[in-house]
Structures are given as structure tokens and as C-alpha cells.
Amino acid sequence: MPGNSTAVAAVDRAVALLSAFGEEDASLTLTELARRTSLDKSTALRIARTLAGNRMLVQCEDSSWRLGPKLAQLGARYTASFVPEKFVAPELIKLSDDTGESAAIYVREGDTRVCLVRKDSAQSIRHSARPGDAMSLDKGAAGWVIMAFGGHVGELCQSIRERGYHLTRGERTPDVASIAVPLFGAGNTLFGSLALTGPLVRFTDEAAQTHLPRLFAAADAISKILGSEGQSVRR
Structure with missing residues (x-):
């Protein structure tokens, strides 16, 4: 059909622009993007703005460009399709069944946390999220x-490291509570967090303390699957 080759070329250029970012590149200037893709600056700018409109690129305050949150969502879905669903999901199912609450794994993507894989509670009243959903780092356990465990400073973060877990109530969503512990991967490096989430009416202090040993045990099992050689945290 007429125009197909042009459309494919535009896609190729967009992919090239996204692929121009290396592992060490937090952001790139338009000039550098154009150089790395062999595009003229006006074409690179047009493509970058289109990608930004779809949340695949973000323009920084200094006018440079960085990868956008939509890519984090797609990446999380890709990861969930071949690692957690096969190896990790059974542990989430067991944890959710044992506690009666929703269980999920979150990883950091830039200044957000992304739900990697999740098992919803079987109860009629429950909190739900979807794999790929991006949320604030500073809202929720x-x-x-x-x-x-990623190294942030401050009294709260220090306290969380000392306890090995964190509990929040109504911080991100009213009437919803969550309790979370860290997950570690190969080399005992931080992978993300494992969380239980449910309505405040069920998440009493007593219930949270009852859930905690099961949460730590599940985190140990999942961390081992992810390549960690030790327990999730000292406790």
C-alpha cells in the first residue's frame, strides 16, 4: 500500500532513537541523539516529541532526553512473561492463599516502582493492581x-533497614494497607520488594504481625530463585 515504506522507516527511526541510549546514559542531548542515529536534528526532534507524547521519552529541564516510564511498563511485562510467572508466581500464590491478601513483586524503574507480577486475593474485598502499573516510590510500603534498601538516607529509611520491613496504612490509597520486605538477586543485590496489600479493616496490627513471618519466608524463597545466596534480610 502507498506510504507503507515511509511508515516502516519512521518506526525504524523511532526504534533507533530509543536504542541510542546506552547503559550509562541517564540522558542524551538532541545533538548526541542525532549523531548516534545519523538523523538530522529536526527529524530527531520530531521523533523525540512523538515518543514523548506516548511516554516513551521524557524531556528533562535542561532540554536533554531520557527514556520514559512507558518503556518501564513494557519492560516489566516482558520480564514477567518469562521469569516470575514460571518460577516466582507459585510462591506468590502460596503467600496470598496463606494470608488471604494480595501479594506482589515491585521493582524500581527511575523514580517509580513498577508491579512486576501479582496474585490477587481471593476475597471479595481486596486491593488490585496490574503488572506494569507504575506508582510513586514514596507512597506505599x-x-x-x-x-x-537501595541506599536512601533519612531516619525512616534507616528504621526500615533496621526492622527489615515497612508497613503503611492509607498512604497511597485510602482504606488500603500494605506491608513489604526486600527481595535480593544474584550477588545479594537488591532486586525489588515483596508486598502484601489489603483493606484497612483486615490489616490490623495483629494481622500484620501474623503475616510477617510468612512474608519473610516467601521473600527468602523468591530471593533464592532470583539468585540470592542468603536470607532476604537479617531479622
């Missing part, structure tokens, strides 16, 4: 655990 899962994000705070990632920040704390």
Missing part, C-alpha cells in the same frame, strides 16, 4: 522498602 513497597516503594519505601526499595528506597531504604
